[in-house]
Amino acid sequence: MTMSEPWVDLPGHILGPSLTAAGLAAWVLSANGEEEAAGATVELQDELDEALRAGITGPARVSRETAERAVSLWERAAGLLEAWSATAGGDPHADREAARLRTRVASLRRALGSA
Numbered sequence: 001m002t003m004s005e006p007w008v009d010l011p012g013h014i015l016g017p018s019l020t021a022a023g024l025a026a027w028v029l030s031a032n033g034e035e036e037a038a039g040a041t042v043e044l045q046d047e048l049d050e051a052l053r054a055g056i057t058g059p060a061r062v063s064r065e066t067a068e069r070a071v072s073l074w075e076r077a078a079g080l081l082e083a084w085s086a087t088a089g090g091d092p093h094a095d096r097e098a099a100r101l102r103t104r105v106a107s108l109r110r111a112l113g114s115a
Contacts, residue, residue: 007061007063007064008062008067008113010059011059011107011111012059014108015051015060016052018070018104019045021104022041022042023041024077025041025076026042028081044062044066047060048062067111071109074104074105074108075101078098078102081094081095081097081098082094082095085098
């Protein structure tokens with residue numbers, strides 16, 4: 001697959017966790033007043049949800065643009081969680097969730113071929 005192809009195949013084992021990460025990112029962005037960015041996470045959520053509802057257990061084809069945008073949004077959400085933790089004097093839950101988002105970002109990057 002070349003980097004210019006409009007689609008990317010996400011491995012089946014990351015679909016469910018990525019759907020959960022998309023929801024978390026949307027919540028974090030919304031809670032921080034970034035409604036437009038939160039709304040943008042719906043694109044990948046919809047594509048992943050559609051694949052899971054169709055019973056796909058192997059790779060699911062999603063828009064490369066949507067996956068690339070998710071990487072950016074999820075990184076932003078992870079940064080917001082880390083910033084919250086730092087201002088709160090350390091928040092283990094926020095740190096865990098930020099790490100979870102960063103793990104999902106790494107998975108998407110691998111699927112995009114830009115790890």
